[in-house]
Amino acid sequence: MSHGKFITFEGIEGVGKTTNIDFAKAWLEDRGITCHLTREPGGTPLAEEIRQLLLVHRDEKVSPLCEMLLFFASRAQHLAERIKPALDRGEWVICSRFTDATMAYQCYGRGMDLQMVQQLAQITHADLMPDTTILLDAPAEVGMQRAWDRGETDRIEQEKIDFFQRVREGYLKMAQQEPNRYQTVNADQPLLDVQIDLAKTLESLIQEHLI
Template sequence: MVKKKTPRLPRGVFVTFEGIDGSGKTTQAKLLYEALKEESRSVVLLREPGGTPVAEQIRSILLEERSEPLSPRAEILLFLASRAQLVEQAVIPALQAKKIVILERFIDSTTAYQAYGRGFSPQWVEKLNRWSACEIQPDLTIELRVPVKVGLDRKKEDLPDRIEKEGKAFEEKVFKGYLKIAKRHRRIRIMDGTPPPAEVAKGVRKLVDDYLKKVEK
């Protein structure tokens, strides 16, 4: 049996996963990464905040509980700092090497959580997002959409981080923010995140495969 040759991409492809807490981003990003690796694709899996040693240190400041409360302004600036480090040190080099970059959370998370959740101007936040991301945009964004109650129920067994402790009212604002964001960007594809992970993964894979076919033409 002749092994099917893995197509070579003419350029890097940038895929991001978005959604409220408990929507299944971590699971689906990992499943997609593993599936592409099995096909001998050149792919990297990253997360935000985090993804590099410096960015991971910033992540711990953002998500761990501390005696000193973190102000909303400091919070958004730390997210932007983490992103700038991740993009320059990991994302851009991988894309330049024609790899598929899978990133759990990116600019849309900052708009949803810090603009719609915290109350900052969405237009102002999106300008900061573009600057911190060196003006790069995802090729494909998969938003895993689940009701807020479903997301909260899924996270009950996990030890919540600082932001996850904000509660239902905050998550409702974030959810509504994602609805508005999705209407403004054609790169965003909505995927129902409520079915079992394996079923969701099939839908995710179809979205990614369809996009890769366009790039490989």
């Protein structure tokens, strides 16, 4: 049995990650590929508890370092209990967010040291990086307006627009630095067009997997 592929979806709020991840899973399964769908932070009972700690509104200010360490604590459990076992079974894992999100939000958004995140990533998953990262990209104003239109927002979604502009710029910079791993899809277009572009990316992944 071959090792599965690890696909991550990234992007700021409101770019359609949930909708397009569901599309990707259905598209791949229609072609006979078993897919395991998960998310970060979260993915296991313990990791989901950490997710609640991270996203719930609270009077106490959460320090950027505490926030970053909680993300990696959740990730370590998620990798051990869900992601790696699924890949070892030959399944493709589709994950909403991964370490790139920590770099985008905590480093580019909050100003945490990038080298520190890279060191934590080395400790947590030195043997595993996504095979492909699909960046759903849209201007911060567009994405956040969609998120705000949905109604109730979590603690991070209540940040000001300039925070999400920095996060988006971080994602675009990472995509530029790793063009072989990143596939950027314009999320500021009608959903049908987004999914046409996404299907092209998924088709190329299948062809690579067959080689």
